[in-house]
Amino acid sequence: MAHIIVTGNEKGGSGKSTTAMHLFAAISRTGRRVGAMDLDLRQRTFFRYLENREAFIQRSGQQLSLPEREWLHPSDLRDRKAAEAEEEARFSEALARLEKSCEFIIVDCPGSDSFYSQMAHAAADTLVTPINDSLIDFDLLARVDPETGKILGPSIYSEMVWKTRQLRARAGLKPVDWIVVRNRISTLNARNKRRVGEAVEDLSRRIGFRVAPGFSERVIFREMFLNGLTLLDLKEQGFSFSLSHVAARQEVRDLVKALEIPGLSDVG
Template structure:
């Protein structure tokens, strides 16, 4: 079966689509077939990134890798139970279609709760939760005592992940590998940065995720969106790399290595 990778949390602007796009590029460069779903049905940032890539390939006559994409729509049924049943049927069909032709399926979730997002989390073999390196985003995972810094309990999102784990266990599936990604990390060893790091390490032991470093704050990530390119594509475009770009590309390679995706180590 295809390995399902989900980028998800319930906060926008944390780098979910950028992470999904660079993971696609890294996996595709190793010769694997990749399927893609964008469950942010309003913004569709991941799919717009891929559409920009397709348009750039047409303009330049290049053969850029693209995933097999399946788009979904929200149910228009008024009854909630019937609407969720219809969306579950569409989601299951999409997964089955991609599973028949792909080794990996990438699913990008919206920065809000939805029934599609809940199903995606329950389907994930690898769940990646990017968070910006701040106490504001830490609240996505848990509630913290403002005076002592002690973790008081899991957030609504963490409880949703726990429920998804229960569903997987009930279906006899292997446990999800939950990875929390620290994004937009500052190069300055600030007190806030250390406080976030300590809290994340403590919470990882409590609710069972792996903590891995993500991407630093770099302008290049925003600049590549319009052409649908990733840092792994730029050398083929004759791009002149600075030390910052080299460091950013190494961050991507470190992330892929840390994820321990099936077959990637052997392919690399």
């Protein structure tokens, strides 16, 4: 069966689609076949990124990898249970089609709760949760006492992940490997940075996720979107690397390594 990687949380702007795109590029460079699903049914940033890549290939004539894509649509049934049953069938069928030809499947979830997103989290072998390095984003994971800074309990997203873990356990599936990725970490040793770091490490021990470094606030990540390129593609484009580009490329490599995805130990 394909290894399913889900990028998810319930907050927009944390870097889920950028992470999904770079994970796709990293895996495809090893020669593995990759499938893709975008569950943000309105914005579809991940698939827009891939459409830009496809257009760049047509303009430039260059050979770049593309994943096999499955498009999902919301049910238009009014009855909630009937709608969820229809969406469950669509999701399962899409996964089954991708698993016929793909070794890895990357599923990008929206920055909100949806039934599709819940199913994706339950199906995940590896769950990647990017958060911006701030107490605002951390609130997605846990509630914090404003006076003491101590964790009071898990928040809405952590509770949802916990429920999907229970579903996997009842189905006899191995536990999901959950990694929280800290994006936009300041280079300064600021008080907020220390507080977030301490809170994330504390919560990781309590509810069972790993912590990995993510992407800094670099303009290059946003600039590449329009051409559908990633930092792993730039060397083949004859791109002249600055020190910032080299550092950003190393961030991608470090993230892929930290995820410890089976069969993906080295990224060129």
